[in-house]
Amino acid sequence: MSTIAQKKGFGATLWDFLTTVDHKKIAILYLIAGGFFFVVGGLEAVFIRIQLAIPNNDFVSAGAFNEIITMHGTTMIFLAAMPLLFAFMNAVMPLQIGARDVAFPFINALGFWLFFFGGVFLNLSWFLGGAPDAGWTSYASLAIHSKGHGVDFYVLGLQISGIGTLIGGINFLVTIINMRAPGMTYMRMPLFTWSTFVASAMILFAFPPLTVGLTLMMFDRLFGANFFEVAMGGNTIIWEHLFWIFGHPEVYILILPAFGIFSEIFSLFSRKRLFGYSSMVFATVLIGFLGFMVWAHHMFTAGLGPVANAIFAVATMAIGVPTGIKIFNWLFTMWGGSVKFTTPMYYAFGFIPSFVMGGVTGVMVATAAADYQYHDTYFVVAHFHYVIVGGVVLAILAATHLWWPKMFGTMLNETLGKITFWFFFIGFHLTFFIQHFLGLWGMPRRVFTYLPGQGFDAANAVSSVGAAFMSIGVLIMLYNIIMTSVKNVKVGNDPWGDGRSLEWAIPSPPPFYNFKQLPLVRGLDAYWLEKMAGKKGMTPAEPLGDIHMPNSSFIPFMISLGLFIAAFGAMYHRDHSWGMAVLILGLLVTFGSMFLRSVKDDHGFHIHKEDLVDESDKGVKA
Amino acid sequence: MTNQQLNSGNPSVDIEYRRRKNAEEMRYQVISFSLMIFLTLVAFASVAMKDFTAWFTMPFILLLAVVQVIFQLFYFMHMSHKGHEAPTLFLFSGLFVGLTGILAFLTIVWW
Numbered sequence: 001m002s003t004i005a006q007k008k009g010f011g012a013t014l015w016d017f018l019t020t021v022d023h024k025k026i027a028i029l030y031l032i033a034g035g036f037f038f039v040v041g042g043l044e045a046v047f048i049r050i051q052l053a054i055p056n057n058d059f060v061s062a063g064a065f066n067e068i069i070t071m072h073g074t075t076m077i078f079l080a081a082m083p084l085l086f087a088f089m090n091a092v093m094p095l096q097i098g099a100r101d102v103a104f105p106f107i108n109a110l111g112f113w114l115f116f117f118g119g120v121f122l123n124l125s126w127f128l129g130g131a132p133d134a135g136w137t138s139y140a141s142l143a144i145h146s147k148g149h150g151v152d153f154y155v156l157g158l159q160i161s162g163i164g165t166l167i168g169g170i171n172f173l174v175t176i177i178n179m180r181a182p183g184m185t186y187m188r189m190p191l192f193t194w195s196t197f198v199a200s201a202m203i204l205f206a207f208p209p210l211t212v213g214l215t216l217m218m219f220d221r222l223f224g225a226n227f228f229e230v231a232m233g234g235n236t237i238i239w240e241h242l243f244w245i246f247g248h249p250e251v252y253i254l255i256l257p258a259f260g261i262f263s264e265i266f267s268l269f270s271r272k273r274l275f276g277y278s279s280m281v282f283a284t285v286l287i288g289f290l291g292f293m294v295w296a297h298h299m300f301t302a303g304l305g306p307v308a309n310a311i312f313a314v315a316t317m318a319i320g321v322p323t324g325i326k327i328f329n330w331l332f333t334m335w336g337g338s339v340k341f342t343t344p345m346y347y348a349f350g351f352i353p354s355f356v357m358g359g360v361t362g363v364m365v366a367t368a369a370a371d372y373q374y375h376d377t378y379f380v381v382a383h384f385h386y387v388i389v390g391g392v393v394l395a396i397l398a399a400t401h402l403w404w405p406k407m408f409g410t411m412l413n414e415t416l417g418k419i420t421f422w423f424f425f426i427g428f429h430l431t432f433f434i435q436h437f438l439g440l441w442g443m444p445r446r447v448f449t450y451l452p453g454q455g456f457d458a459a460n461a462v463s464s465v466g467a468a469f470m471s472i473g474v475l476i477m478l479y480n481i482i483m484t485s486v487k488n489v490k491v492g493n494d495p496w497g498d499g500r501s502l503e504w505a506i507p508s509p510p511p512f513y514n515f516k517q518l519p520l521v522r523g524l525d526a527y528w529l530e531k532m533a534g535k536k537g538m539t540p541a542e543p544l545g546d547i548h549m550p551n552s553s554f555i556p557f558m559i560s561l562g563l564f565i566a567a568f569g570a571m572y573h574r575d576h577s578w579g580m581a582v583l584i585l586g587l588l589v590t591f592g593s594m595f596l597r598s599v600k601d602d603h604g605f606h607i608h609k610e611d612l613v614d615e616s617d618k619g620v621k622a
Numbered sequence: 623m624t625n626q627q628l629n630s631g632n633p634s635v636d637i638e639y640r641r642r643k644n645a646e647e648m649r650y651q652v653i654s655f656s657l658m659i660f661l662t663l664v665a666f667a668s669v670a671m672k673d674f675t676a677w678f679t680m681p682f683i684l685l686l687a688v689v690q691v692i693f694q695l696f697y698f699m700h701m702s703h704k705g706h707e708a709p710t711l712f713l714f715s716g717l718f719v720g721l722t723g724i725l726a727f728l729t730i731v732w733w
Contacts, residue, residue, distance in 0.1 A: 235732075
């Protein structure tokens with residue numbers, strides 16, 4: 001195995017990505033697929049805003065509008081935000097802890113392909129008789145009576161991509177527990193790694209309830225069960241609980257990595273150690289913990305009774321405390337730092353006021369009594385877009401600029417990046433700020449149109465203009481990405497010049513084995529410490545030796561493809577006679593591939609020491 | 623790279639210490655095993671007793687079961703040993719999350 005890069009044709013590159021088990025390439029796959037679904041979900045958002053721009057509009061029908069809002073929410077949460085965060089976790093987390101790959105590279109690839117096929121399956125609903133239309137929460141009382149196969153696409157698609165997310169999360173957990181470099185204790189891990197750890201633990205506990213809920217729903221809709229059918233003795237509220245027992249941790253699974261990304265950015269561009277590191281870790285863990293005890297605040301108006309409402313209201317407000325700790329720590333990190341205004345830092349600056357506003361309205365809607373007023377109005381829409389766009393999406397855009405050089409070896413244009421930021425940031429506030437008031441004035445959410453003269457006209461027009469601004473911002477960013485890739489100006493290890501964590505100590509993009517020798521970590525901000533001690537790179541923790549690497553494999557793709565085929569069979573088995581055959585065929589492909597994987601010994605390969613020794617650096621650097 | 627055997631033929635391994643440790647381990651296992659048998663007998667006895675109502679017997683048996691699970695995990699599956707901190711943490715976190723859900727279902731869903 002030669003370590004010298006060779007020029008490859010398109011087919012070879014495609015095959016490489018279809019079979020790769022390298023965490024850096026899987027990160028790129030997640031970034032491309034997540035980016036694609038982000039654009040799809042964004043288009044759906046634009047359609048929503050066009051429809052609502054003027055009263056009595058007929059741009060789309062009421063039925064199509066329901067499909068669009070359902071798919072916008074589902075796509076953005078499951079197929080855009082999660083995979084994009086997974087992209088950065090995959091790309092950066094193993095580097096930050098000084099590992100050569102994740103613990104289970106094969107499982108990592110499997111997780112991606114399951115997500116991908118689940119996402120494709122869900123979106124094929126547009127072309128196969130209509131998308132799901134019961135909202136992204138898909139409440140059972142709506143969903144089991146939904147005509148056509150829309151909700152079946154939702155149930156089966158999310159089930160498949162949910163398995164992918166679950167095994168991805170377990171993989172990250174095992175990686176962080178077992179594969180930290182010598183000296184990398186838990187309390188020396190960068191905040192992004194910490195937030196990956198906590199978010200992965202939350203995935204481990206939050207996804208099983210979703211799996212259970214989707215399974216029950218699948219049996220109700222496809223196999224004649226009556227778990228949620230009240231007339232047959234079922235209970236429709238069970239779905240709501242199962243969904244939110246998953247759903248609330250899910251939004252923290254999204255926001256914690258975002259917090260991690262911003263912690264890295266604040267520290268890096270203030271050129272200062274993160275203020276209150278240990279309290280940041282504590283707050284992250286506490287938010288993860290509290291996230292499991294608040295789900296019923298989504299159901300205040302479902303009739304849980306005053307005691308349950310009060311308990312969940314107080315638990316919800318308690319989350320404001322660790323979040324406040326974080327906000328102040330970020331401010332104190334900048335205070336007294338030598339702040340450099342780069343594109344990621346713009347996003348980080350914009351994030352603080354935006355997210356605090358989302359947090360404040362969060363405490364408002366957490367007040368159970370007041371929530372009866374806010375519930376199902378645009379106030380709630382404004383609130384969750386302030387935390388998700390103002391938190392998660394800003395973090396994803398910031399991370400794209402921050403880690404682009406590490407993932408691709410090229411630097412995104414800073415000027416274009418700042419223009420993107422201003423368009424997106426202004427557009428975001430223009431779109432969603434006014435929606436608070438729309439909600440308070442009484443505009444319900446999930447309505448496909450409204451009558452003129454009710455006081456909603458001007459505010460909705462403003463909101464739609466904001467959506468146009470955000471779209472322009474995203475288009476400029478796409479242009480930036482294309483131009484940067486075409487120009488292909490390579491950068492060195494530490495392109496921002498102030499890198500603190502281990503990923504900046506190795507080339508951009510890193511070689512496929514990441515670290516020639518595992519680095520010795522002497523403290524928090526390991527690379528920064530070495531630079532301050534006057535060294536050029538990390539001190540190696542081991543002599544140069546053979547590196548064991550996993551082989552590429554096409555089996556993850558086949559396992560996922562089998563489930564994709566089986567899902568069609570499950571969906572159509574009542575309509576067509578071939579349905580059952582397709583279901584069995586798909587499961588055969590999946591289990592056959594798993595069997596093949598089990599019986600075929602695959603020991604991987606070694607990169608030999610001689611191939612690693614480079615004349616220029618004598619192999620002494622990590 | 624060759625696989626290195628960590629103990630065989632290594633003169634620095636303290637055989638005496640190992641033996642003492644193993645004996646201690648064995649003692650714990652025997653004690654917890656006999657306790658578990660005893661608890662099982664108690665469980666059967668509580669069911670056999672005519673005077674106890676189901677309202678006492680059911681929670682009592684469940685309590686005994688929990689104790690047995692803890693014995694099983696800590697003494698037979700070696701969770702009391704060093705290096706099991708992460709599994710312990712995740713086991714109890716999972717238990718916490720699961721029991722919260724069950725509690726909620728018992729109190730506010732199937733009221």
